Amino acid sequence: MKYEDIKPSNKTDWRFKLHEVIYESNTPAGKAFDIGLLIAIFTSIMVVMLDSVISIHQQYGALFNILEWIFAALFTVEYILRLISVRKPILFVLSPLGIIDLIALLPSYLSIFFIGAQSLLVFRALRLLRVFRIFKLGRFLSEINFLTQALKGSLRKISIFLLTVLTITIILGSIMYLVEKRENGFSNIPESIYWAIVTITTVGYGDISPITPMGKLVASIVMLIGYAIIAVPTGIITHDIAIAARQKKELPESCPNCSREGHDSDALFCKFCGSSLY
């Protein structure tokens, strides 16, 4: 779903003007709205963060409480404006950003009825994702497109890689559970798999670590595997970045005769129908 589909078409409509300000950023008002929104998001997240620190909460708790309600009101108004400025509000509600906005908004209201629901305010952090929408408008657009395209090309290969890593950690974690036994911190298989993930990703908290010589040997093997295979996703992404870069500079985009695309930058003739590209 694209926002364009739910955009009001009548250009003199007040809804069209509102839509321009709220959803687009190519007008001064739209840019101001976006930057104002970004500041509001950052401030509201900062308030939630600081409020979670006990010493600060004890001093400024009351102030933060008031600020929370101001932000809740602000984001509710923004949500309503977003709803009324599109032709089909239901499409916005179900769009990824619409769902995020709702998840970020609900805790403020839930905390009236349920004590403790206030801690769900942390979901407001999800609104940070909006930062990418706003950044899209500046000079970062082409870089973001470039990276997104490269990552999209890698997605399937990275999935296979992560599946392989998960399989390895399940097998090695299970073996480690046999080797090290319960007494040494490997209290059950899920715990051992957690240890295997901590180890193979080279994080290594040290909350669980092998104690017996045999366990240390198995752990060494896990570490060396992790050290060697970390190269795989890197190789994949590096390769796909190179491919994305090559496609970016491919000038003759489509054949003037058969309209097919995918020609090399040094091609003189269409590789599908044989007619000249220039």
Next chain:
Amino acid sequence: MKYEDIKPSNKTDWRFKLHEVIYESNTPAGKAFDIGLLIAIFTSIMVVMLDSVISIHQQYGALFNILEWIFAALFTVEYILRLISVRKPILFVLSPLGIIDLIALLPSYLSIFFIGAQSLLVFRALRLLRVFRIFKLGRFLSEINFLTQALKGSLRKISIFLLTVLTITIILGSIMYLVEKRENGFSNIPESIYWAIVTITTVGYGDISPITPMGKLVASIVMLIGYAIIAVPTGIITHDIAIAARQKKELPESCPNCSREGHDSDALFCKFCGSSLY
């Protein structure tokens, strides 16, 4: 050994039909069998995992015990079916997947005779490797082939790299044993080598860490070495992925008219002179 070699040739044979269902996935029945098997494997592993958690075992231990026997029966039937649906069952028994199936099956029966053998059930996790056989059938096939080929090309270079890393860790671990002494956790040389592996792979549990200034200096050198040489396997694999990618698309090698090369795998006409490539 390929499964094709042990496949019954008579197409009207009941064994041929059974073989199609169990070993192949291009028929609806075969696909259903594979997905059903995958679900059974996942569930059985989940049961072994949960059963290892004491609190869950105390509550559902009896249920899990029954489930274990159902899975044991199920996998035994599957194993027998696999045996009778091929012409030369011994070839299946000795194939990698056959060995894995046997290792995964044995603990269920061993636990009748030996107390404690039940913990060997974790080897059922090895059956997860079958997931790759099943994935092979979808759109992931070409990606898996691509990655496998790239890794095969890197294997010898990665081996040399791991051998070098192991040599470095033995030497540095031995030196660290001299520097830090027994009292500081480096209680013997194998332990010190374990520490060197933990450090050079940047896992860093912290269960053993240098205490003397001299030891911290040596440790810093080990870390910087690890930080610099992690680049080596990455470089190797990135390079071999690029080579695998190039070989993949190098099909129509040279134009029959102008003899120039560098055409794409989907090219029908020479991109330099416009004459047909085939």
Next chain:
Amino acid sequence: MKYEDIKPSNKTDWRFKLHEVIYESNTPAGKAFDIGLLIAIFTSIMVVMLDSVISIHQQYGALFNILEWIFAALFTVEYILRLISVRKPILFVLSPLGIIDLIALLPSYLSIFFIGAQSLLVFRALRLLRVFRIFKLGRFLSEINFLTQALKGSLRKISIFLLTVLTITIILGSIMYLVEKRENGFSNIPESIYWAIVTITTVGYGDISPITPMGKLVASIVMLIGYAIIAVPTGIITHDIAIAARQKKELPESCPNCSREGHDSDALFCKFCGSSLY
């Protein structure tokens, strides 16, 4: 701002000669000055370092105190010489190296008036940055230029990557605060974000680590994300190094006879038709 702009132009001037010695390194005197300065910087930093070790301070504190004052005098003289050997001293004061020199110099004088200011002497370490200016003069120049250019090309992409990582850590840190609660070390959201950074970068101190099964599950996801996305900056930089390398040698672009490209920077004749490139 370049030093060239503030260099005295009259070649017989004593200031010109002084400038040659202090700012340039292509004369024997200039090289000697640079190496002498580097030794002084290293020694002064070593003194600050050793003085911070209590046991060494108790034995050699008085000696170190005298040495501090000698270095303070030395660097003051150097700073004054730098000021008087340029035409517009204010330009040097405001240049990056001028600011570093001042920051490194001030603590020595501040410690006369304020007790404890001596600990600010560690800012002398900033002078180590001068080492790159001195290295620039040798055979390392082209390598430094090459790396700087590659990193400059990556800067914007790396910024987007770090922003994405920060957003992910804020979201995941907030979720972890909800999951693990205060009692398990995740005492507030900033602390949880700190944990998320420690985990996603695969550092893994283990000072805060998940305790509940749910927390370990979330942590495993964070680790696998960190393991997979570390490939992104690598891919970016590898790509930009390749581009920087290509630009470095892309000089004779196309043959004036057959118009074909892809010649090396040292090529004199076209490698395809054999006619002169110039």
Next chain:
Amino acid sequence: MKYEDIKPSNKTDWRFKLHEVIYESNTPAGKAFDIGLLIAIFTSIMVVMLDSVISIHQQYGALFNILEWIFAALFTVEYILRLISVRKPILFVLSPLGIIDLIALLPSYLSIFFIGAQSLLVFRALRLLRVFRIFKLGRFLSEINFLTQALKGSLRKISIFLLTVLTITIILGSIMYLVEKRENGFSNIPESIYWAIVTITTVGYGDISPITPMGKLVASIVMLIGYAIIAVPTGIITHDIAIAARQKKELPESCPNCSREGHDSDALFCKFCGSSLY
């Protein structure tokens, strides 16, 4: 220095034959000698390792002591044979492998006169480096050459990178010493620099970790820097592996007319003098 320079030239000489066996591996006797030596090295290191484990030492200490002397005698004989089979023994003594052999040999004799010198036996691990000489003879030769060439090309860039990392750790370690103070484990500047290296290389033991909020902020910055710049050596080595690979397949090595080298694999004419390469 090459072994060829110190090889006896008279082919009927007994020294020549001995040299063939000890230094070369292309004769059956030479290969047998090398493999026998490798086994002796591995066994002797295994003995030193196991002897360092207290429980094993108490049981087999006497046996290990005898084995030590057998190995000492064996390696002494080998060293003497190496000396007498070359024309200029001093050149072997001063060669890298000659120095390693001596360092590995001395502790055995030192332990007669000095108690405790036996712990220096760990230097025998250095002999493991000989493994690469022996591997050179098999199919691994071209891979080793390939990797060595790629790493040689990266050496200067990696040095600059490590120097930059060291400078960053000294500056950040010094700042952290100011921020966290002595009480929190950052007891002096060298210790703080050690912490910065542990952190920036993503090892993260956790033996020293920030405690104050400000310290955690600085630590987060150090981690993100480490996470972003680990890509630099990878990019460098990947690039140099690609270059080494390109140079490897450059077939037309020198021009038949002007004898100059460095032509591309697709070149038909010499790029320096314009004459045909074939």
